[in-house]
Amino acid sequence: MTLNVVGMIGVTPSNGKIPVSIIGGGIDVNYLSRFTQAHEESNFDAVLVGYSSDSADSFAVAQAAAAATQKIKFLVAHRPGFVAPTLAARRASTVDIFTGGRIGVHFITGGSDAEQQRDGDYLGHDDRYRRTDEYLTVFRKALTSETFDHSGNYYQVKNASSSVQSTQTPSIPIYFGGSSEIALEIGARQADVYMFWGEPRAAIQSQIQDINTRAAKYGRTLKYSVSFRPVIEDTEALAWEKAREFLNTVESNVRTSPLRKRTSVGSQRLLDFASKSDLHDERLWMPLAAATGASGNTSALVGTPEQVADSLVQYHKLGVETILIRGWDPYQDAIDYGKELIPILKHESAKVPELV
Numbered sequence: 001m002t003l004n005v006v007g008m009i010g011v012t013p014s015n016g017k018i019p020v021s022i023i024g025g026g027i028d029v030n031y032l033s034r035f036t037q038a039h040e041e042s043n044f045d046a047v048l049v050g051y052s053s054d055s056a057d058s059f060a061v062a063q064a065a066a067a068a069t070q071k072i073k074f075l076v077a078h079r080p081g082f083v084a085p086t087l088a089a090r091r092a093s094t095v096d097i098f099t100g101g102r103i104g105v106h107f108i109t110g111g112s113d114a115e116q117q118r119d120g121d122y123l124g125h126d127d128r129y130r131r132t133d134e135y136l137t138v139f140r141k142a143l144t145s146e147t148f149d150h151s152g153n154y155y156q157v158k159n160a161s162s163s164v165q166s167t168q169t170p171s172i173p174i175y176f177g178g179s180s181e182i183a184l185e186i187g188a189r190q191a192d193v194y195m196f197w198g199e200p201r202a203a204i205q206s207q208i209q210d211i212n213t214r215a216a217k218y219g220r221t222l223k224y225s226v227s228f229r230p231v232i233e234d235t236e237a238l239a240w241e242k243a244r245e246f247l248n249t250v251e252s253n254v255r256t257s258p259l260r261k262r263t264s265v266g267s268q269r270l271l272d273f274a275s276k277s278d279l280h281d282e283r284l285w286m287p288l289a290a291a292t293g294a295s296g297n298t299s300a301l302v303g304t305p306e307q308v309a310d311s312l313v314q315y316h317k318l319g320v321e322t323i324l325i326r327g328w329d330p331y332q333d334a335i336d337y338g339k340e341l342i343p344i345l346k347h348e349s350a351k352v353p354e355l356v
Contacts (some may be wrong), residue, residue, distance in 0.1 A: 003349035023050035034066035042338020046073035056290035080135035131170030198299025225322035270294035
């Protein structure tokens with residue numbers, strides 16, 4: 001069972017601060033190229049191109065980054081509701097062709113009312129997910145060459161078609177995430193890959209079983225991804241020292257620059273795990289998630305490269321085929337992961353048999 005290792009790129013340096021998010025901040029073209037090349041040289045399989053209400057267009061970023069690399073793939077985050085799904089499908093197919101079939105699309109419905117409203121979206125949580133469900137239905141149809149009509153609560157199109165189709169077989173993969181009841185049901189019906197934030201293994205296993213049951217109703221089988229922010233050092237003691245230094249810095253940064261409050265169920269789940277214990281399993285450390293208000297992927301795995309790789313392989317054994325890792329020192333960590341963590345992780349994960 002092949003394990004895919006995904007990183008995350010940003011478009012501008014973090015100016016010396018330990019970043020909770022690396023999505024926004026303007027555009028530094030040279031930095032974007034170097035950052036993406038660092039991931040490719042570190043043997044990442046793909047990188048996530050993030051999305052926020054004030055960031056650069058993710059499809060354009062992916063295309064620019066692809067021009068500076070040869071083989072690494074791009075998981076392009078896209079928020080439904082602001083661009084017509086037919087146009088989004090043509091945009092995705094166009095970039096996919098220009099990059100040689102190197103993109104997937106990660107649909108993020110939005111976990112913050114305040115951020116949604118910055119782009120003029122005032123729908124509530126469940127209505128946003130219902131819109132996403134319909135959006136994905138139209139998006140999938142628009143990836144093909146067939147002419148179709150659609151009449152729904154949010155979108156109406158007539159004689160829609162596209163002369164641009166993905167080079168991938170069967171099509172561009174669709175990634176999706178969310179922990180609410182409505183998100184789980186929509187993801188089971190629509191997603192190719194379901195993405196989780198870093199939770200204890202028992203919780204991930206339970207969610208996989210839940211989604212598998214839901215997906216079976218639609219005759220579907222999904223793949224799974226889990227995201228972490230590893231902290232690695234030559235010894236376990238040094239890794240814990242480094243993690244606590246990161247925590248001190250993050251707490252100081254948050255005091256001077258408060259983060260946007262997230263209202264998503266996924267964030268609340270991470271905060272609940274953090275409130276129960278700082279440490280889960282062998283080395284899943286939650287204080288950094290708590291300090292950031294569980295703002296996205298903030299769950300840390302702390303230890304030596306061998307120890308962290310072993311923890312990640314345990315998730316792989318549960319059926320997780322994609323591991324997304326990004327660091328608290330994003331550029332340098334991408335290099336260090338390539339030297340110390342990824343070789344061990346890929347070697348050990350190759351020993352895991354296919355699940356029946």
